[in-house]
Amino acid sequence: MLAVIFDVETTYVTVKGEIPEIVEIGACKVNLNAYDPGETGKDCFQCYTFPEIKGRFGKKTLKFIGLKEEDLGQVVPFREGYDRFMEWIGSELVYFCSWGVDDRKILLEHCKRFDLPQSWLNHYHDIQRPISQLLVKRNQMKLKDAIEQAGIEKEGRLHSALVDAINTTKLFVRYYDQLNLRAVMRG
DSSP states (O other), X not given: OEEEEEEEEEOOOOSTTXXXXXXXXXXXXXXXXXXXXXXXXXXXXXXXXXXXXXXXXXXXXXXXXXXXXXXXXXXXXXXXXXXXXXXXXXXXXXXXXESSSHHHHHHHHHHHHTTOOOGGGSSEEEOHHHHHHHHHSSSOOOHHHHHHHHTOOOOSXXXXXXXXXXXXXXXXXXXXXXXXXXXXXXX
């Protein structure tokens, strides 16, 4: 069984009620059958997707996610990004994890909006709460603070979906044995 630790970044929203759009998907795989804490970030996925409602990237969004104007040629429509993500995941049984529930919620919303399958997100666990509890006995920590508190060397610039997925994966593999996910994954 695989764990896929994912993160998404969205358009920068400034108006109340404005719907954020996924503009980047990042993820890392961890083989739970041959679990090795040293294997963090070896099999990763990244894809930038075009905001279809807004029809363009705002300057704040570009700055926030670190996408440079010269890299806009690698951006694809969300459906294509979704298809690439599904192909990368493959057909093996996968358990999905993220740092907080917002990434799952926005992915589910996009699947509904674009009429795409969403049952693949049924095997899901928010690892922010249990790791925050382990580190500081609180239900919620920022990813940056959790990395620092755990004594893990931060990878790259935060707020890139791929970098956040890699950093979350580092936390996942560090605390995997203490998360009691095995029982949940069988269910």
